[in-house]
Amino acid sequence: MSLLRRTLLALLPALLLAGCASSPPKEGVRITLVGDSTQTERQGYGTGFCANLTAMADCINRAKGGASTKTYRRDGLWDTAQWPKPNWMLIQFGHNDVQSAAHGDRETDLKTEYPANLRRYVSEARAAGIKPILVTPIARRYFQPDGKIIDDLPGHVAAMKMVAADMDVPLIDLHQISQDYFEQLGETEAHKLGATKAGPNGTIVPDKTHFNLKGSYVLGRMVAEALAHEVPALMGYVKPVAAQQP
Template identity: 45%
Template sequence: MSPRQFLTVLLLACAAHFAVAADPAPTDHKLRVVLVGDSTVAEKSGWGTAFMKLLAPDVECTNAARGGQSTKSFLDSGNWAKALALKPDWVLIQFGHNDQPGKGPNRETDPETTYRANLIRYVDEARAAGAKPVLVTSMVRRTFQPDKQHLRVDLEPYVAAMKKVAEETKVPLVDLHARSHELIEKLGASGVAEAKMEAEAKPPATHDGTHLNEHGGEMIAPLIAGELRKVAPDLAAHLTPAK
């Protein structure tokens, strides 16, 4: 081999080496989504499990919601710290039911002060941990007025406070309260009963109109997915196609 031929082969080998080195290394990283909230999000009583089924295979989702939790107790119990330790890319946050008056000093908050402050803390700490927060307003209770068509409403102050925080902090907002209100009033009391979306109550004769069984979760979860397609397209890109 002549010196010129040798040099040509050497240059081609070097070019091939750098071309391979320039290719990005394959990765098996999945987008991490964490759900945070109370029993209306948690497994076996909320929409979380059904929502996870709507995510594409490239998503790893953990339901960190816990029954009986409020914005206050979820922080005080260390559950929020555990959720952040999962290192999520996105975190969906829904509270309100247990922040209401009558839930006890360890849980209840005031919508204009402590609830608002807690939500801002969730947003700030999620962002500091490298996660993108999404606020989700509380799902309605399925409690009807005597006309059996219109709902009794009691979560509005907490919904309004969350909307204000979302606007001020420029966080995507899923208005599940509005979407679930529309769905439940469209069904009416008789339609809700026929849909059999109620979670098993204890005692069995008690129906609180708040918690969901598997079928109920499958009715509510698409509402969240639909809202995400409007307010968080980057996350919505990792949802399965809408039916």
Template identity: 70%
Template structure:
């Protein structure tokens, strides 16, 4: 593991507090050795190529089958309309981490992606929870990861507050475990600072011949840092899943 990568993981652990120690090794009982299937359901920030999916799956113990069904550009509307939700359910995971928001606020897409907060986004989340449970799947809601939109004062401009609160409300109403990744990641990025936080992502063209940071997605190092963060947060949100977290961060 590169020194910079190790240092970032130490910062994340210090910031989150609850990650001070890795979960203790499970006893060698039949229940603790039972295979578990966990699926990621969401947009590009969960995928293997642009999101934390690679790092998330790498930080689970071997008895976990990690199923990444996330797709770039997905919103709560398009993930269903494109048949992705049905495919995810048919994989029959034991647990599902459901994360949407970035594309639900994506304007200018001719009504394809964006959703109304009250009449679509919130009901869509409820429906996902209901249908997952009906299929014998246990859902976990994950608030959308923060974008790295730094302001001059070093704080991040939050572009998703209403959707974050809506998801929290659905989780409370339906008694669904919640990972508040939005708050966790925003606090982490601000602690790192703009320069270091942007090192966790790729670059892209600014359309004028220049190169600028991609403030939404992640490179391989970012995937491992954020993936580890999500796995540990999952173990705190659902204590019975804590033994599924690798004792030490996975190497790149």
């Protein structure tokens, strides 16, 4: 047996596996999450969202903590998100695109760069045969004395809605959905859905952006239900009853 033939035979299992991974499920769909930490498995709603999809949906989480529309591409994450190729892609950015001293390497200009980056993601996804869905950035739990939440991302939400309308992209307005829900719960109960972090002088304070496992399941269910509503073709891939937190 020639060296070339032996090499090809040795590589065959890996090649077959790669071929299977690159093809969408034969009888189902593959849905990929693209975004920042609020979408991840560890700090976001990703775990709960995937748990609320049926076995016919292959759910892949490619979200990355700290990512903005600029850094997600710059760091090579966008290329990774397209493999294995999904049928649908939920794209959510905004928190780290905000211009601030802390986000100097991540920030984007709200009027020009942020919407342009979103448009490019949508165009490239479609060119690759992927159907994009835009998701407005989830609301942070910064409550005012009157029980209302301080909306710190109105410009980014409006910009994403404009891109969705202009490009005829399905949109999940998670920002409004989550803000309404948190205000309905009230500050004390809303913080029970979140993680905690170190505060001043050794104190532990609520993390008003990210989620614990309970929060992931609650918000993940909301995103799944909104997905079924906004994209009827995917309704059959959302569990009819909310998944239970383990």
